[in-house]
Structure formats: C-alpha cells, structure tokens
Amino acid sequence: MENGAPTAKSVIVAIDGPSGTGKSSTSKAVAAQLGLSYLDTGAQYRAITWWMVSNGIDLEDPTAIAAVAGKPEIISGTDPSAPTITVDGVDVAAPIRTQDVTSKVSAVSAVPEVRSRITELQRSLAAGAEQGIVVEGRDIGTTVLPDADLKIFLTASPEARAARRSGELKNADVHATREALIKRDAADSSRKTSPLAKAGDAVEVDTTELTLAQVIECVVTLVEEKRAGK
Ligand SMILES: Nc1ncnc2c1ncn2[C@@H]1O[C@H](COP(=O)(O)OP(=O)(O)OP(=O)(O)O)[C@@H](O)[C@H]1O
Numbered sequence: 001m002e003n004g005a006p007t008a009k010s011v012i013v014a015i016d017g018p019s020g021t022g023k024s025s026t027s028k029a030v031a032a033q034l035g036l037s038y039l040d041t042g043a044q045y046r047a048i049t050w051w052m053v054s055n056g057i058d059l060e061d062p063t064a065i066a067a068v069a070g071k072p073e074i075i076s077g078t079d080p081s082a083p084t085i086t087v088d089g090v091d092v093a094a095p096i097r098t099q100d101v102t103s104k105v106s107a108v109s110a111v112p113e114v115r116s117r118i119t120e121l122q123r124s125l126a127a128g129a130e131q132g133i134v135v136e137g138r139d140i141g142t143t144v145l146p147d148a149d150l151k152i153f154l155t156a157s158p159e160a161r162a163a164r165r166s167g168e169l170k171n172a173d174v175h176a177t178r179e180a181l182i183k184r185d186a187a188d189s190s191r192k193t194s195p196l197a198k199a200g201d202a203v204e205v206d207t208t209e210l211t212l213a214q215v216i217e218c219v220v221t222l223v224e225e226k227r228a229g230k
C-alpha cells in the first residue's frame with residue numbers, strides 16, 4: 001500500500017476464441033480501461049507467417065518452416081492504446097492483415113517449432129507486465145498461461161462473425177467470408193499442438209447478441225470481481 005491507498009493487484013487475463021468473436025477489440029478496451037498491458041498473439045503468428053512468405057519459405061513443408069522458425073526477431077509493443085509489431089525492425093502492422101497472410105497463417109502456426117518459439121515470447125511478455133496483462137489468442141488459457149487469474153472464451157455464431165468481418169472489408173462477400181473463417185477455425189482447432197480450445201476453467205461468453213460495449217462491460221466486471229477476490 002502506498003500513501004494509504006490500496007494498489008490494484010496485478011492480474012493476468014487470458015481471452016481465447018474463434019476468429020471474429022471480438023477478442024482483439026474486447027481485450028484492447030478492457031486493458032486500456034483497467035490500466036493493463038495487452039498482447040495480440042495472433043499478430044505474432046501473422047508476423048512470422050509474413051516473414052516466411054517474404055523469404056520464400058515453402059509453407060507446404062512443415063520441416064522447412066521448422067528449420068527457420070527461430071530466425072526472425074519479433075517484437076510486440078503491449079500498450080493497448082497503440083499496440084505495435086515489428087519483424088527484424090520492420091513495422092508489419094499493415095502487411096500482416098492481408099488476405100494472403102490470413103490464408104496462410106494456420107499452416108505456419110500448426111508447426112510445433114513455431115509454437116514453442118512464439119509461446120516463449122508470450123510468457124516472457126506476460127511475466128514482465130507489472131500491472132498485469134490481457135493476452136488474447138487461441139491457446140492462452142490451455143497452454144500459454146494455464147495459471148492465468150481469469151480465462152474467458154468468446155464465441156459467436158458464424159453468421160454474426162462473418163457479418164462483422166464483412167463490415168470491415170470493402171466489397172466483401174458475407175458468404176465467402178463465413179466459409180473462410182470456418183475453414184481457418186477448423187484448421188486451428190484440429191492441429192495436434194495446442195489447438196484452439198476452451199480451457200476447462202474458462203468462462204464462456206456468447207457475443208452473438210451482444211454489442212461490443214456490452215462484451216467489454218461484462219469482461220471488465222469479471223476482472224474486477226476476480227481482483228476483489230470474489
Ligand atoms: N459484440 C460485437 N458486436 C458487433 N461487432 C463486434 C463485436 N465484437 C467485435 N465486433 C467487430 O467485429 C470485428 C472483429 O472483431 P475482432 O477483430 O475484435 O475479433 P477477433 O476475435 O480478434 O478476430 P480474429 O481472431 O480474426 O483476429 C471488428 O470489426 C469488431 O469491431
């Protein structure tokens with residue numbers, strides 16, 4: 001305690017779920033509101049995929065991917081109001097969001113050597129976050145931070161998720177968007193090493209009928225309750 005005022009306890013929050021369920025938007029807002037750091041682990045997998053594509057690695061060959069998994073230096077900035085991601089000093093925030101990277105990331109993230117490398121980075125960032133951190137992804141509650149103070153698993157119907165994503169992309173076809181996200185979720189859920197999965201002790205929040213503001217409020221309340229020891 002400083003100056004008689006209680007200091008908020010550091011808290012580690014894991015938010016997982018399929019694509020388009022609102023993990024990034026929710027995590028960023030919750031972290032900003034509560035003064036926590038924020039880590040987008042999908043951005044890290046996208047960054048290593050971008051590097052593999054840029055360096056002509058054969059993404060149909062897991063052995064080729066594994067052989068170079070340790071090469072790129074990936075740095076994530078964890079300020080929720082301005083998250084950053086660089087690869088070997090290059091700002092890749094924009095190129096990692098292209099359709100090309102999105103369509104290839106599941107093949108790269110399924111390779112165990114890639115996962116162990118990225119998981120190590122994630123644990124080190126979480127350990128260094130003094131006030132605590134919100135980490136979002138697919139395997140945070142199950143594998144990366146199994147001792148997180150609070151685990152949340154966001155879901156939403158494929159229709160709601162496709163509509164949200166199509167709203168972001170100009171001229172996007174909702175049907176094609178729905179098929180693409182179902183395909184990516186299937187690949188992420190069926191890989192052998194730390195697949196997309198709900199941890200047994202995670203709180204599931206179905207966001208289909210909720211506004212983003214309602215989801216944020218729900219998660220903030222869960223974190224505050226956890227901090228208060230309820
Ligand atoms: N509850 C909600 N209602 C309406 N729109 C939402 C809701 N939650 C998120 N969105 C919108 O849906 C889109 C996808 O959200 P977001 O990127 O946060 O999802 P995600 O789970 O992180 O996706 P991905 O795993 O593919 O990165 C964004 O445009 C966001 O503003």
Ligand SMILES: Nc1ccn([C@@H]2O[C@H](COP(=O)(O)O)[C@@H](O)[C@H]2O)c(=O)n1
Binds near residue numbers: 019046138188
């Ligand atoms: N913990 C995680 C996070 C992400 N991935 C892989 O990255 C892809 C992109 O994630 P986005 O959240 O940016 O859409 C995702 O499809 C997974 O292949 C992961 O494996 N583990």
